[in-house]
Amino acid sequence: MNQSSNIKLSFKQKMMLEREAQIIQTVNGLLATKGYDTMTVDEIADTVGIAKASLYRHFPSKEALAVAALVNTMENGLAQIEALNQTTLSALNKLKTITQWAMRLKLNQQMPNLPSENSQLREHLLAHETYMDMLVNMSDSIGQWIEQAQADQQITTSVTPLCILYTLYAKACDPVLGFLKSSGLYEEEQIIEMVTSTCFDGIGHPAHYRLNE
Amino acid sequence: MNQSSNIKLSFKQKMMLEREAQIIQTVNGLLATKGYDTMTVDEIADTVGIAKASLYRHFPSKEALAVAALVNTMENGLAQIEALNQTTLSALNKLKTITQWAMRLKLNQQMPNLPSENSQLREHLLAHETYMDMLVNMSDSIGQWIEQAQADQQITTSVTPLCILYTLYAKACDPVLGFLKSSGLYEEEQIIEMVTSTCFDGIGHPAHYRLNE
DNA sequence: GTCTATACCGAGATAGAC
DNA sequence: GTCTATCTCGGTATAGAC
Numbered sequence: 358m359n360q361s362s363n364i365k366l367s368f369k370q371k372m373m374l375e376r377e378a379q380i381i382q383t384v385n386g387l388l389a390t391k392g393y394d395t396m397t398v399d400e401i402a403d404t405v406g407i408a409k410a411s412l413y414r415h416f417p418s419k420e421a422l423a424v425a426a427l428v429n430t431m432e433n434g435l436a437q438i439e440a441l442n443q444t445t446l447s448a449l450n451k452l453k454t455i456t457q458w459a460m461r462l463k464l465n466q467q468m469p470n471l472p473s474e475n476s477q478l479r480e481h482l483l484a485h486e487t488y489m490d491m492l493v494n495m496s497d498s499i500g501q502w503i504e505q506a507q508a509d510q511q512i513t514t515s516v517t518p519l520c521i522l523y524t525l526y527a528k529a530c531d532p533v534l535g536f537l538k539s540s541g542l543y544e545e546e547q548i549i550e551m552v553t554s555t556c557f558d559g560i561g562h563p564a565h566y567r568l569n570e
Numbered sequence: 571m572n573q574s575s576n577i578k579l580s581f582k583q584k585m586m587l588e589r590e591a592q593i594i595q596t597v598n599g600l601l602a603t604k605g606y607d608t609m610t611v612d613e614i615a616d617t618v619g620i621a622k623a624s625l626y627r628h629f630p631s632k633e634a635l636a637v638a639a640l641v642n643t644m645e646n647g648l649a650q651i652e653a654l655n656q657t658t659l660s661a662l663n664k665l666k667t668i669t670q671w672a673m674r675l676k677l678n679q680q681m682p683n684l685p686s687e688n689s690q691l692r693e694h695l696l697a698h699e700t701y702m703d704m705l706v707n708m709s710d711s712i713g714q715w716i717e718q719a720q721a722d723q724q725i726t727t728s729v730t731p732l733c734i735l736y737t738l739y740a741k742a743c744d745p746v747l748g749f750l751k752s753s754g755l756y757e758e759e760q761i762i763e764m765v766t767s768t769c770f771d772g773i774g775h776p777a778h779y780r781l782n783e
Numbered sequence: 784g785t786c787t788a789t790a791c792c793g794a795g796a797t798a799g800a801c
Numbered sequence: 802g803t804c805t806a807t808c809t810c811g812g813t814a815t816a817g818a819c
Contacts, residue, residue: 523750556768
């Protein structure tokens with residue numbers, strides 16, 4: 358794993374990486390739909406189409422599988438953030454864009470459910486240096502956008518930056534997205550629009566008093 | 571169970587109801603902290619202080635235990651709603667109050683985590699007539715408040731009532747509450763204030779442009 | 784109605800052949 | 802590196818005595 362920095366890879370090694378990517382995708386989907394506890398290793402193996410014992414040649418445990426999926430999602434998020442930092446978008450629009458990216462993943466059931474408070478998986482994550490580094494990194498970047506947007510008077514200063522950061526993170530697992538989808542009344546983009554609106558504009562103001570846009 | 575309508579109860583029956591209330595409280599707490607899958611029946615029995623087999627004299631299965639806890643919480647919620655309907659509060663303030671009631675439960679780890687999408691528990695709940703009746707009931711009541719508040723121009727009409735309803739329901743399991751609490755930076759009431767603000771006012775407007783209060 | 788002891792099974796993980 | 806078969810353990814549920 359993680360040999361992407363090597364220059365030359367044999368055919369077999371490429372196949373290996375391919376398969377691992379396939380496994381991670383599967384785990385991601387199961388983590389998004391069923392959650393860590395409900396998902397079984399048999400299920401992963403069946404979905405990928407290999408034997409369970411073969412899975413364990415790639416990853417040493419169920420937890421390692423979940424961690425790999427979470428790390429992968431985190432990498433993708435950081436790539437999105439880097440790309441946004443190359444643009445000239447306002448801080449507010451960067452915040453909206455990254456939030457919507459997360460919401461689209463969630464809607465398409467590719468955003469792994471974070472483990473709830475009491476979980477060995479959580480302990481494992483906290484001890485995972487790479488993951489924690491990436492999390493700090495991401496929080497730093499988004500935190501800078503938040504402070505910039507506050508300085509530019511684009512977002513409220515009546516709650517702390519930390520509260521705003523958590524609020525945006527929470528959109529990655531917002532059950533409202535799934536509820537609205539399963540109601541069958543709205544298209545995906547409508548749902549994204551509505552939830553973005555409730556998040557940034559709030560529900561407590563008549564529409565025509567909106568300031569930004 | 572559910573013999574509260576009977577006039578006369580023997581001492582033994584009272585003890586029985588007392589014990590069941592105690593069990594339900596315990597399940598509620600475990601459901602709130604660990605979730606259905608992670609929580610074990612042994613744990614429930616140990617916490618209550620009786621043998622596992624005795625638990626099964628009161629409730630036929632783990633699922634029944636969870637359902638009883640959920641029904642209990644739902645009853646409490648409906649009682650809150652009834653009480654609010656006896657007041658002269660504005661529709662907006664009724665919405666805020668019931669939302670804050672739910673958030674306080676969550677903060678004190680007494681709000682059971684709803685089972686995620688793929689779960690047998692969810693199936694059981696959908697088949698549970700009493701529970702579903704209460705859920706419809708609750709949604710009707712809150713839905714009326716939402717429409718009233720929209721008619722009074724107290725809340726936005728730029729998203730549908732259904733979206734608002736789901737958004738408020740989601741506050742009952744908002745992870746932001748736990749995050750802010752475990753940061754150790756805020757008192758409980760500050761947290762309630764902040765999350766209420768992000769919900770109703772949104773994060774996308776400078777504070778001094780607030781309209782309602 | 785409460786207990787101790789146990790049946791039973793699902794799921795994580797491993798052995799060992801190819 | 803993949804497979805089939807198996808071990809092991811934890812957790813739901815039950816038996817049967819008091």
